[in-house]
Amino acid sequence: MHDTDYWLDLHGEVARSDDASRLNVHSLQNLNPLDDQFGVWPKVTVPEALEPFLFTNSGEEFSAHTSLKTYALLDAAKIENLIETLENSNLDHACLFRGKALETVGHLGPWLVCLGQNDQFTRRLFTESKQKWGLWGKRPGIFIRSTCRLQELCDHLRRFTYVQTAAGRRMIFRFWDTECAGALLSAYFDSGLFRLFENIHSIIIIDDSRADIYQAPVCQSRKPFRLTHAGTQRYLALRQEKLCDQIAKAFSNIPEFRESAPNAIREAVGYYVSYGVSFGFRDGPDLFRLALGISLTKCPETTMEEVRAIYSNSFLTESERRAAIIAHVAPHIDAAKRRHAEGLQ
Known part of the structure; x- marks a missing residue:
């Protein structure tokens, strides 16, 4: 168990x-x-x-x-x-x-x-x-x-x-x-x-x-x-809902999203988190990074298809697929951090 x-x-x-x-x-x-x-x-x-x-x-x-x-x-x-x-x-x-x-x-x-x-x-x-x-x-x-x-x-x-x-x-x-x-x-x-x-x-x-x-x-x-x-499904859904609320709140403090409407941020976060959960993501920080990485791309739908392709790689284990997905979206997060750092200089 x-x-x-x-x-x-x-x-x-x-x-x-x-x-x-x-x-x-x-x-x-x-x-x-x-x-x-x-x-x-x-x-x-x-x-x-x-x-x-x-x-x-x-x-x-x-x-x-x-x-x-x-x-x-x-x-x-x-x-x-x-x-x-x-x-x-x-x-x-x-x-x-x-x-x-x-x-x-x-x-x-x-x-x-x-x-x-x-x-x-x-x-x-x-x-x-x-x-x-x-x-x-x-x-x-x-x-x-x-x-x-x-x-x-x-x-x-x-x-x-x-x-x-x-x-x-x-x-x-x-x-x-x-x-x-x-x-x-x-x-x-x-x-x-x-x-x-x-x-x-x-x-x-x-x-x-x-x-x-x-x-x-x-x-x-x-x-x-x-x-x-x-009851189990209700509990899991509550945890996911509250996690999405926390992630959306964190997004509101990121420069790229400060002009976005809170409802739009929350809707997008819920969509991307659900997408991640469907691929076996359970850890809050990983779901945050996945949602953030997808949101920062110029074409989120294309990135989501790339994520799906990585997850379809039968030569990788479940944990290796999830690690590869996070590594795939990480450059978008790093680029945003660099832009922000340069803006402060």
Whole structure:
């Protein structure tokens, strides 16, 4: 069995059970991140509107949870040098990946961190800044409130990093990804994902100026978390849709596309990414390079035919074909970089 992260929607209706109807969501609108707070003392760690949900154990909903801890489940792929930062901090932390997965992709994996209310790293997560240490705009992960100790919660969450499909295949399930976490909780709650809340009081998902706080009562059902064939396809489509959104956003910062309409960029990216997926591309960075390389050519349709011809080469393995395709479009990216560099001189 292969552990595959397709980096790939939730189209169509999703069947909802009685369990699903008990997923409660409270939303906060018009959130503002912290600024650099230069010359301010004492510094604020969390936006005022969020503090009751992240660190305050008061109020009716928290009255029975006086020992709630606050955790962040962070995507190391979104935070530069996250592992080194955590190792140099006083915060308890652990990766959900273990063994070979930790060794090979731990630097891109989910890391659970027990946050301190007045800790500098906590402040970074809620700060928007032109400096690299502000992490708000990176949407680095989700926040969890639980009475569990770190290792206990880590062991619990680890059960959901992989999901079994109807075909019996194990697939990485990125429930910590801010871009789609809320959609996944809502869509797959009745597929067994309600068990995620067994040791969790609440999950807080922040997306730009909005925060959604998810809560669910303890359910006695032992229903395992598995995806049907339709559920698997919806998940893969969601991952692909969110990846296309990220790539299109990155395109908007490239000089060649700054005059293009956002909708036109997103449509083209979706087309080229789908094309790449049809040739077996699954890795986000490779799909980005493929879409960018095709977009930068004078005749994208001709380039796509050239890509198809490379993929039809039966003398190459699957991985060799994909490497050859990326090498074929790379000169267009390099040429654009040179043009940009020359323009800055």
